[in-house]
Amino acid sequence: MRFGGLTAVNKVDMTVHEGEIVGLIGPNGAGKTTFFNCLTGLYKPTEGEVWLAGAELPPKPREVVVAGMARTFQNIRLFANMTALENVMVGRYCRTSSGPLTSILRGPKFRREEEATRARAQELLTFVGLGGKGEHLARNLPYGDQRRLEIARALATDPKVVLLDEPTAGMNPRETEECKDLIFKIRDNGMAVVVIEHDMKFIFNLCDRVLCLVRGELLVEGDPGTVQSDPRVVEAYIGGSELDDEEDEH
Numbered sequence: 001m002r003f004g005g006l007t008a009v010n011k012v013d014m015t016v017h018e019g020e021i022v023g024l025i026g027p028n029g030a031g032k033t034t035f036f037n038c039l040t041g042l043y044k045p046t047e048g049e050v051w052l053a054g055a056e057l058p059p060k061p062r063e064v065v066v067a068g069m070a071r072t073f074q075n076i077r078l079f080a081n082m083t084a085l086e087n088v089m090v091g092r093y094c095r096t097s098s099g100p101l102t103s104i105l106r107g108p109k110f111r112r113e114e115e116a117t118r119a120r121a122q123e124l125l126t127f128v129g130l131g132g133k134g135e136h137l138a139r140n141l142p143y144g145d146q147r148r149l150e151i152a153r154a155l156a157t158d159p160k161v162v163l164l165d166e167p168t169a170g171m172n173p174r175e176t177e178e179c180k181d182l183i184f185k186i187r188d189n190g191m192a193v194v195v196i197e198h199d200m201k202f203i204f205n206l207c208d209r210v211l212c213l214v215r216g217e218l219l220v221e222g223d224p225g226t227v228q229s230d231p232r233v234v235e236a237y238i239g240g241s242e243l244d245d246e247e248d249e250h
């Protein structure tokens, strides 16, 4: 992905398998979010392809979601003045069939579908631990809850792959631990998960495989132990001290 003279992501090739949790790490500006934006059709990659379950995805966000790839954002993007439940229902609409006319007429088919959407959204709120907060306005939820709500909205699209951009940013240690358990639950439901994170302890305890990007290039890929101890990662990303601290905690 090039922006004028800047190559933000260069020849990064990643495969994610069903039921796998993959971490994407790298220093600020390494190209992690740009990579997500390429995968999800927010950016049209200058070169390269995105494939999901045997089909090439067009660089169009809605079609990517319908094909089965959903995401959350580094800077939370909820509908602030809608309730938590409504936010999740919005995610579900890519799977409902009511067109504009049915919605305006509000006939029996629309009402049945709307009820099913509401029930599924409530189920997903419970799944992420927000079962009792469906009627709260998104903007009034604590930060950690907003991040979980974004995950519920992504899950409402019935994805095969879920991309999480810094899911624990702004979370306290307890919320971070809960977030890890939630990601394991998502994986246990058969989805593949790709996670961008700066919290090394979190990522190395969570992922089956980790990719480290530096200046837009894939520096190292491997299991957490291999990546964690790779001197190039220590050098390029952590600068030594931070990773040593994390290792001390284990």
Ligand SMILES: Nc1ncnc2c1ncn2[C@@H]1O[C@H](COP(=O)(O)OP(=O)(O)OP(=O)(O)O)[C@@H](O)[C@H]1O
Binding pocket: 003, 006, 008, 026, 027, 028, 029, 030, 031, 032, 033, 034, 035, 074
């Ligand atoms: N729309 C854009 N136009 C121009 N340059 C961009 C654009 N989006 C990203 N970049 C540049 O691409 C590079 C990679 O940025 P990106 O946000 O993907 O990094 P990141 O690894 O996600 O960083 P962070 O960890 O800080 O979120 C940066 O140099 C950034 O300034």
